[in-house]
């Protein structure tokens with residue numbers, strides 16, 4: 001599936017299910033804890049999170065805490081979580097990426113590495129396949145380090161996908177500076193560095209920029225002021241070159257950004273360009 005949906009998988013496609021040995025398996029119970037009937041093991045096949053999950057799945061840098069379903073610790077879905085841990089079977093972890101249409105990023109394989117009944121959650125990590133029988137059933141330290149590292153990478157990737165989706169949507173897929181509307185040439189750029197790799201990203205710390213304006217922005221060759229006017233660096237303004245420099249960059253100097261999100265709250269935070277501008281000058 002990931003091969004077909006390089007970016008993220010639409011929920012609609014997940015809901016159509018897949019075929020195992022000629023039998024249709026549905027992902028009907030999304031979101032939540034899921035085991036298809038054809039699976040003999042009493043273990044979850046997949047778990048899913050949403051930003052609005054009532055179960056309040058906590059974010060950690062190098063692992064996830066996935067909350068039990070409400071009700072008894074021994075409730076059916078909660079038993080499936082524990083089953084996946086006891087049998088050491090890999091699970092698919094669907095991470096919410098965007099809504100309208102809803103999409104997920106599928107992380108596989110993931111492992112439930114610890115049950116925490118007191119906190120009503122399990123610890124989940126991403127990682128390579130390892131065969132418990134071969135390692136004597138023990139999860140050794142290297143596996144743990146490897147999984148923490150893999151999980152951290154996955155979390156950053158999921159965050160970036162969410163950020164890109166949210167920013168490009170806010171700009172209806174246009175470059176803020178030149179209005180170019182070609183998703184293949186658009187990036188979601190950060191105004192100030194991306195320190196927060198958790199939760200739902202702030203669109204107001206981002207801008208949709210085409211590749212050339214993104215590079216120019218990151219290289220301090222152009223910027224925007226708090227009134228969203230474009231400023232081109234003195235060095236480029238003094239330079240003379242072909243049409244890309246003249247029309248693609250210099251012509252925008254002093255002009256208004258050509259595309260801003262309709263929602264004011266999605267527009268670049270005015271303090272952020274201000275701070276940048278002082279460095280720019």
Ligand SMILES: [Zn+2]
Pocket residue numbers: 175176177178179180209210211212213
């Ligand atoms: Zn552009």
